[in-house]
Amino acid sequence: MSQIAEAIGFNLIVISPTVTLVITVLILLFFTISVETSLTVKKWITFLGILVTVFCVFLKFGLFLQNGISSYFTQKILLDEFSLFGNVLIAMILFLNFLPIWDTSSKLNEKTSEAIILILMSASGFFLMVDAENLIMLFIGLEIGSISLYALAGLNRSDKLSNEASLKYFLLGSLASCVLIYGVALVYVSYSVMSLYDFALALAYTGPDIVPLTTFVGVLFIFVGLLFKIAAAPFQSWAPDVYQGSPTGYVGYMASIAKVASFIVISRMCMVSIPFILEDFQTFFFVVILLSVLIGSFFASVQSDLKRLIAYSGVVQSGFILSGITSGVNGTSASMFYLFAYILQLIGVFTIFSIISGKLSSNFEMDNIKGLIKNNRFLGISFCVFMFGLAGIPLTSGFVSKFILLTNLWAYEKYFLVSILLLSTVVGFYFYLRPIWIATIEKVDEPVETLLIKKSEYLLIGSLASLTILFGLLPDTLINISRWVVQNYL
Amino acid sequence: MIGLTYSFILLPIVNSLFIFLIPKRRAELFRPLTIFLSLIPLGLCLYVFLNQNLKTSFYVVDKFSWISAYGIDLIIGLSGMSFLLVTLNCLLVLLSILSLNENHSFSKGFLSSLMLLQASVNGVFLAGDLISLFIFFEALLIPMYFLMGIWGGENRRYATIKFILYTVFGSIFILAGTIYTGVLSYLSSGNFALDFDSLSSLSITSSQSKILFLLFTFGFLIKVPIFPLHTWLPDAHVEAPTAGSILLAGVLLKVGAYGILRVSIPFFTEGFIEYQFLIATLSVVGIIYGAVVAIVQIDIKKLIAYSSISHMGFVMLGISAGRYLSLEGAVIQMINHGITSGALFMLVGFLYERRHTRRISDFGGLKKSMPIYAGIFLFTSFASIGLPGLNGFVGEFMILMGSFPTFNVLSSIAAFGVVLAAIYMLWAYQRMFNGELTHEENKNVLDLNSKEIVSVAPLLILMLFIGLYPSFIESYVVQDVSVIYESINNTIGISK
Numbered sequence: 001m002s003q004i005a006e007a008i009g010f011n012l013i014v015i016s017p018t019v020t021l022v023i024t025v026l027i028l029l030f031f032t033i034s035v036e037t038s039l040t041v042k043k044w045i046t047f048l049g050i051l052v053t054v055f056c057v058f059l060k061f062g063l064f065l066q067n068g069i070s071s072y073f074t075q076k077i078l079l080d081e082f083s084l085f086g087n088v089l090i091a092m093i094l095f096l097n098f099l100p101i102w103d104t105s106s107k108l109n110e111k112t113s114e115a116i117i118l119i120l121m122s123a124s125g126f127f128l129m130v131d132a133e134n135l136i137m138l139f140i141g142l143e144i145g146s147i148s149l150y151a152l153a154g155l156n157r158s159d160k161l162s163n164e165a166s167l168k169y170f171l172l173g174s175l176a177s178c179v180l181i182y183g184v185a186l187v188y189v190s191y192s193v194m195s196l197y198d199f200a201l202a203l204a205y206t207g208p209d210i211v212p213l214t215t216f217v218g219v220l221f222i223f224v225g226l227l228f229k230i231a232a233a234p235f236q237s238w239a240p241d242v243y244q245g246s247p248t249g250y251v252g253y254m255a256s257i258a259k260v261a262s263f264i265v266i267s268r269m270c271m272v273s274i275p276f277i278l279e280d281f282q283t284f285f286f287v288v289i290l291l292s293v294l295i296g297s298f299f300a301s302v303q304s305d306l307k308r309l310i311a312y313s314g315v316v317q318s319g320f321i322l323s324g325i326t327s328g329v330n331g332t333s334a335s336m337f338y339l340f341a342y343i344l345q346l347i348g349v350f351t352i353f354s355i356i357s358g359k360l361s362s363n364f365e366m367d368n369i370k371g372l373i374k375n376n377r378f379l380g381i382s383f384c385v386f387m388f389g390l391a392g393i394p395l396t397s398g399f400v401s402k403f404i405l406l407t408n409l410w411a412y413e414k415y416f417l418v419s420i421l422l423l424s425t426v427v428g429f430y431f432y433l434r435p436i437w438i439a440t441i442e443k444v445d446e447p448v449e450t451l452l453i454k455k456s457e458y459l460l461i462g463s464l465a466s467l468t469i470l471f472g473l474l475p476d477t478l479i480n481i482s483r484w485v486v487q488n489y490l
Numbered sequence: 491m492i493g494l495t496y497s498f499i500l501l502p503i504v505n506s507l508f509i510f511l512i513p514k515r516r517a518e519l520f521r522p523l524t525i526f527l528s529l530i531p532l533g534l535c536l537y538v539f540l541n542q543n544l545k546t547s548f549y550v551v552d553k554f555s556w557i558s559a560y561g562i563d564l565i566i567g568l569s570g571m572s573f574l575l576v577t578l579n580c581l582l583v584l585l586s587i588l589s590l591n592e593n594h595s596f597s598k599g600f601l602s603s604l605m606l607l608q609a610s611v612n613g614v615f616l617a618g619d620l621i622s623l624f625i626f627f628e629a630l631l632i633p634m635y636f637l638m639g640i641w642g643g644e645n646r647r648y649a650t651i652k653f654i655l656y657t658v659f660g661s662i663f664i665l666a667g668t669i670y671t672g673v674l675s676y677l678s679s680g681n682f683a684l685d686f687d688s689l690s691s692l693s694i695t696s697s698q699s700k701i702l703f704l705l706f707t708f709g710f711l712i713k714v715p716i717f718p719l720h721t722w723l724p725d726a727h728v729e730a731p732t733a734g735s736i737l738l739a740g741v742l743l744k745v746g747a748y749g750i751l752r753v754s755i756p757f758f759t760e761g762f763i764e765y766q767f768l769i770a771t772l773s774v775v776g777i778i779y780g781a782v783v784a785i786v787q788i789d790i791k792k793l794i795a796y797s798s799i800s801h802m803g804f805v806m807l808g809i810s811a812g813r814y815l816s817l818e819g820a821v822i823q824m825i826n827h828g829i830t831s832g833a834l835f836m837l838v839g840f841l842y843e844r845r846h847t848r849r850i851s852d853f854g855g856l857k858k859s860m861p862i863y864a865g866i867f868l869f870t871s872f873a874s875i876g877l878p879g880l881n882g883f884v885g886e887f888m889i890l891m892g893s894f895p896t897f898n899v900l901s902s903i904a905a906f907g908v909v910l911a912a913i914y915m916l917w918a919y920q921r922m923f924n925g926e927l928t929h930e931e932n933k934n935v936l937d938l939n940s941k942e943i944v945s946v947a948p949l950l951i952l953m954l955f956i957g958l959y960p961s962f963i964e965s966y967v968v969q970d971v972s973v974i975y976e977s978i979n980n981t982i983g984i985s986k
Contacts, residue, residue, distance in 0.1 A: 393632065394625035403621075403665070404560070410669045411676070418669070422662040429658045430651070433635065437647070441639040479559050 009072035013063050014079055014131070016056035017087060021124035024049030025117050032113040039106055046102065046116050050094050053123075057087045069488070071133050075195045078133035081485045082271075085336060086130030086264035089343065090257060094123050096347050097253040099460055100354045104249025107358075108155060115155055119253065122148030126261040134194045135184040135222075138265060142180070145261065146173050146229070149254050153246040161362040165245025172238045173228070180225025186218030196273045208276045219274055220284065229262040231311070232318045233291035240299075243311040245362050251307065252350030255314060256343045263339055267325045267332050271489050278326070285326040286417070292319030293420055297427040306435060307364045310349060313390060313431065316424055317342050323421065324405045327412045329489045334405040336482040341389070341397035341471055348386045348464035352379055355453055369435060371444035376451040378458065382465040384436050389468045391432035392425055397471035397478075404479065494538055495551045495566055498576055498612045501531050502583075506605035509598050517598075521590065524601045528584045531608070535577040544573045547969040548686060548752075550618050561681030562672075564625075565618030570966035571751070571821055575615045575744060578828045581948065582740040583608045586733035588945035589836050591843050600641055600731075606633040607737060614745050619685040620668045620753065627713075627745065628661050634734070634742070641731040649722075649729035656722040660712035664749075667705030671757075674698065689757045690977075696760045703761020707754045707769070713746030716769070716806055717776035720799050727795035732839030735791070739798050740832035744824045747805050751821070755809070755974050759981040762812070767897070769810040774900045777803035781910035785917065789848050790841075793918055794834045797874065800907055801827045804889050807904055811893030814975045819888025821967045826881040826956060830874045833949040837867050840942055844935050850918055855927035860937045864923045866946060871915040873953040876908050881956035 004010075012019065027045055031037045061084060069080040105115040125144025132138035150173060154166025188194060190212045191202040203211060224235065231239035243251050270278055296315030303309040321342070324335030356372070356379070357364050373380030389396040402425065409418050471478055505527040512519060538544070548569040556564045583604060610633065613626030631654055638650040672682040675692050683689075694702070712719045723743075727735050755762045780800030787793040805827070808820030840863070842848055857864040869880075876882035886908060893901040927933055938946075956963060 388632065394628045399625070399628075400557075403669075404557070406665070407560070407669045407672060407682070410666075411673050418666065422666060426655065426658050426662060429654060433651070433654065436635075437639060440636070474556075476555070476558050479557055483559055 008074045009070075009077075011063070011072045013056070013059050014072045014077050015128075016059055017053045017091065017127045018124040020049060020053045020056050021120045021127070024052075025120050025124075028113050028117055028120075039112060042113060042116070043102055043106075046120070047098060049120065050091075050098055054091045054095055057084075057091045060084060060087060071195075071197075075198075076134045076137045077128075077131050078196070079131070080268075081488065082264050082268045083131045085481075085485045086260060087127060089260045089264075089340065090123060090126050090130065093253060093256050093260065093343065093347065094119075096344075096460065096464070097256075097351075099456055100249040100351050101253055104247050104354065111155060115152065115250075118148040118152050118155075119250075122146075122152070123257065126257055129261045130264045132265075133196050135187065135196070135199075136194055139177070139181050139184060142225075142229070142261075143177060145258070146177065149173075149258065152250055152254060153242055155250075156247045156362070159245070159247075159362050161245035162247065163245075165242045165362075168238055168245075169242045176225045176228035176235070179221050179228075183218045183221025183223075183225060186214045186221065188218075190215040190218065196268065199273045200275070203274065203276050211277055216277070216280065219269075219277070220281070222269070223266070223281070223284075226262045226266050227288060227322075229258045230266075230318045230322070231259075231315055232288050232322055233295040233315055234288075236292070236295065236312075236315045236318075239314060240303075240308040240311040243307045244305055244364070248307070248350065248357050248361055248364060249354040252347045252354070255311075255350070256346050259314075259318070260339065260343060263321060263325065263335070266322075267335065270325055271329070271332060271486065275489075282326070285322065289319045289323045289326075289417065290420060292316060292322070293424045297424045297431075300431045301427060303431075304366055305364060306353065306366055306369065309431060309435070310346070313428070314346070316428065317390070319424075320402070320405060320421060323409060323414075323417055327409060327414065329486050330408045331405070331412065332489075333479075333482045333486045334401070334408045336485050337475070337478055338401035338405055340478060340482070341401045341468070344464050344467050344471075345386045345389045345398065348382065348461060348468070349390070351457070351461055351464070352383050352386070355379065355457060356451070366435065366438050369439045370442055371446075371448065372439040372451075374444060374448045376453065379451065379453065379461070380439055382461045383439055385465040385468055387432045387436050389472075391428050395469065395472045397468050397475065400472055400475040400479075494534060495568055495616060497534060498531060498580075498616060499566070499609050501534070502528075502605045502609035502612065505530075506602035506609070509605065510602040512598060514598070520598050520601055521587070524587050524605075525584065528580070528587055528605070528608070531612075532577075532580040532584055535573070535580055538568075538573065539577075544568070544570050545965055545969060546570060547973045548572070548618070550685070550687065551616075556621070560672075561683060562621055563619065563685060564622045565685050566613075566616045566622065567618035567686070568616065569970050570968070571748075571970040572615045574821075574825055574963060574966050575741065575748060575828075576612050578744075578825055579608060579611050579615070579737075579741045582736055582828065582832050585832070585945050585948060586736045586836070589736075589839065589942060590733060591839075597641070599636065600733075603633040603636045604733060604737070607637065611737075611741050611745065615748060620671060620689070621684055623749065623753070624661070624664055624668055627664065627749070628658070630742070630745075631657055634738075637734040638726065638730045641734070642729040644729075645725075646729040649725040652722050653726045656712055656719070660709040660719075662709075663705045664709035667702050667709070670698075670702060670705065686752070686757075692757070694758075699758045699760040700764050701761070703754055703758035703765065706758065707750055707761075707765070710746040710749040710754065711769075711806075713749070714743060714802050714806060715746070715799065716772050716803070717779050717799070718772075720776065720780075723799060724792050724795040727798075727835075728789065728791050732835060732842070735835040735839070736832045739794075739835055740828040743798060743802055744828060747802070747809065747820070747824055750806075750809060751817075751970075751974060755812075756977045759977050762978065763981060766810045766812055770807055770893070770897050770900050773803045773806035773810060774904045775803075776800065777807065777904050777907035778910070781907050781914060784914040785910065787914075788850055790850050790918060790922070791835070791838050791848050793850075793914060794831060794838065797911065797914065798827070798831055800911065801831070801874075804886055804904065804907065807893055807897075807901065808885075808889035811889075811896040811901070812975075812978045813892040813896060814971065816889050816892025816896075817971045817974055818964060818967060819885050819890075819892055821971060822956075822960065822963060823885025823889060825963060826873075826885045826953075829949050829952050829956070830870060830882060833870045833946055833953070834874060836946055836949075837863070837870060840938060845931065850921050852929060853922040853932060854929060855923070855925045856932055856935070857923040858927055859932055859935045862937050862943070866938070866943075866950065867923065868919060869950060870953070871919055873957070875911045875915050879954075879957045881953045881960075883957060884960040
């Protein structure tokens with residue numbers, strides 16, 4: 001048995017986050033269908049499950065220190081810096097979103113455990129996705145993650161917008177998955193390989209000149225499938241509707257986790273699998289980045305719904321991150337920093353939204369945040385911090401991430417791209433400062449209603465806001481981490 | 491000494507947080523406490539002035555490693571010019587808080603925004619590398635956004651957004667220039683050294699120098715502002731609250747000119763020589779245009795705003811001429827304009843609080859009901875026009891004298907700006923203060939009270955002092971100006 005296990009690279013630690021989440025889900029399922037249990041017990045079970053998951057990620061660091069970059073389960077699961085970074089990010093998203101997720105789910109009455117199960121399952125899928133070495137494994141992880149998210153978007157069944165969001169997300173998302181799996185098939189047709197490393201070896205073996213056309217089309221389709229998940233234009237059309245329609249408490253989780261997993265996979269593909277033919281995709285990526293920045297900036301400036309505004313701003317931010325990932329090693333490290341900083345701000349913004357509007361509501365008009373600074377000074381100031389961070393004003397992490405990203409792009413002599421991205425920050429100031437104006441400056445006619453929030457929410461938002469400022473003042477640690485992620489490819 | 495220079499930036503931030511944390515029910519404490527707290531930075535200025543030889547060019551005080559992986563440090567330093575501007579900033583903040591009316595002095599948000607503004611402007615003047623310069627340059631937008639947005643006039647939304655977008659549009663050019671310089675210094679030395687010391691030894695080609703000069707100077711010129719990039723200024727001035735206007739005219743406009751003197755000219759001199767005529771032309775157009783438009787204004791605050799464009803045109807003419815005398819004049823004019831226009835905006839604020847109008851035609855014969863106010867206004871107007879014996883004369887005379895050898899025609903035209911200044915200031919004075927009392931409401935307007943006289947008096951004393959003894963502030967800028975002048979002179983020498 002042990003010899004076989006050794007031969008196939010059986011190792012429980014490497015999939016321990018996924019296993020933990022699945023076990024938590026099974027326990028929750030058991031309690032839901034057999035024994036009558038109170039919500040408090042289920043809350044503790046969930047929280048404990050997430051904590052153990054976070055611990056398992058630490059275990060994987062131990063394994064990495066011991067074995068270095070290594071693959072397990074007959075080259076299905078990979079342990080490298082990218083997967084560790086992705087694991088940390090996903091565990092962090094799960095941990096930070098626990099409060100909004102739980103509060104939203106507890107409002108769903110009968111369906112509370114259903115929602116929690118969906119969320120934990122989607123996280124387990126995305127854990128697999130960032131760990132995948134094999135393209136099929138990648139697809140399975142992506143699907144486990146995404147299908148749960150489709151259902152999550154429509155969980156508030158009494159709300160029309162929520163239903164619309166779910167259906168739209170499902171139809172467009174499964175189309176993107178189709179495109180992705182077709183791309184995987186085409187890659188397999190060309191070289192009969194499924195592993196990311198083997199693919200790179202095969203490409204190196206044939207040389208870049210005689211790469212078959214099917215490979216290009218296959219890789220292109222894989223990218224299209226992944227770009228859909230990060231809502232880069234022209235594949236962004238689902239994002240505003242889904243963000244708007246889904247229960248507000250879930251959007252922070254849904255938006256951040258799919259982005260993190262897909263960006264990690266895209267950067268690993270660019271670094272590991274196709275560095276020899278990456279040049280051929282430069283035009284494609286350039287068009288995607290350009291469209292993302294233009295479409296995102298334009299539509300974000302004209303939105304009246306805040307969730308849609310953040311969705312379109314997310315399109316712009318995806319363009320920024322993508323521009324680093326597709327440029328080279330230093331660009332990728334800058335993008336990893338950007339991703340980390342952006343995720344913190346995104347979760348912060350959506351946590352605030354869900355506190356203001358009630359967890360389940362779908363619409364979030366600009367007027368909802370009117371007089372926020374009067375109703376709750378703490379929320380008002382934190383909201384300003386997150387918005388300033390997204391806009392990239394100095395002294396926040398947003399500025400540092402934009403600065404190092406643009407510096408690296410300039411060093412790669414992508415002057416045109418830099419000027420487009422710089423101009424988009426000017427437009428960004430326009431649409432990010434507008435919500436701040438409404439939240440803090442606009443005169444309110446109605447009497448002030450104090451907005452009471454829980455201590456745990458104070459703690460969550462306070463720590464997110466202070467991290468946003470901290471990474472702006474002392475970015476050194478995070479920059480070193482982001483450089484560690486790509487150290488092997490320097 | 492290290493801690494002292496830091497505290498010019500950190501102390502206002504601490505003050506601002508302190509004010510912000512006082513509970514609202516102790517509102518009567520806000521004003522006295524803020525006055526006391528803003529006396530501390532000014533006291534520090536005095537201490538530094540007494541204990542330190544400040545008649546030096548720029549020297550680094552302290553470094554702070556920011557991104558070690560890229561080798562980027564945040565550096566603060568000090569020089570005579572920086573010290574003068576920091577002192578001016580601290581003084582104007584103190585005086586504008588002294589002069590506050592009842593509405594604003596009870597709002598802690600207003601007071602702490604002012605303190606934050608003070609911190610970030612001090613940061614710009616003390617920055618020792620391009621990154622910290624940029625960080626503070628853009629950070630001052632945050633307090634300004636809230637100052638104008640919350641406490642501004644009727645049309646404040648338009649003015650604020652315009653101000654922010656203009657500045658951000660300029661600052662992306664500065665950011666691009668910073669990144670370009672960083673990459674160039676990385677290619678030559680192996681790390682992103684952006685501090686002023688290593689920039690002065692950075693070897694760049696002539697075409698790179700021109701591009702970089704354009705990038706930096708464009709960003710700074712929007713902030714000066716130079717014609718035709720000036721259109722945000724009148725809007726911003728009219729809508730900003732009085733304290734915001736005082737600081738906007740007093741120190742924020744100097745940020746742009748300071749950036750050109752500190753960064754654009756010494757490091758990218760070849761670009762400067764290429765484009766100095768263009769800048770000089772635009773400055774002279776700005777001088778005449780600002781003055782002519784000021785003549786026809788019906789709003790006294792807008793008149794002073796346009797006069798600022800004209801005066802800052804003089805500063806830019808002096809800088810672009812690149813002569814020793816004209817550069818020195820430009821720096822002195824920067825300080826003088828800060829003092830004079832700060833005083834003018836404060837005076838207009840006093841009048842607005844009494845009558846809630848700024849239209850010149852709503853006044854007339856005010857001298858009868860407000861003799862002290864009229865006297866002070868006339869004195870300040872004379873300083874603004876440039877009457878010999880007052881501060882305005884010193885700077886403008888040096889600029890015109892110094893720039894004549896380089897640009898004979900342009901500086902001759904610019905001299906008319908002084909005449910036009912006399913027209914718009916004195917005509918406005920005549921319509922507002924001389925003659926019979928034409929409006930009933932003006933009969934019972936109270937004259938300045940002691941609080942208001944105290945808050946404007948230091949500026950009046952400075953006007954007279956600098957006018958009579960200009961070599962006092964000149965001695966502080968000599969070293970800074972010689973560094974800039976030498977870099978210009980050397981480059982001309984090489985190209986010849």
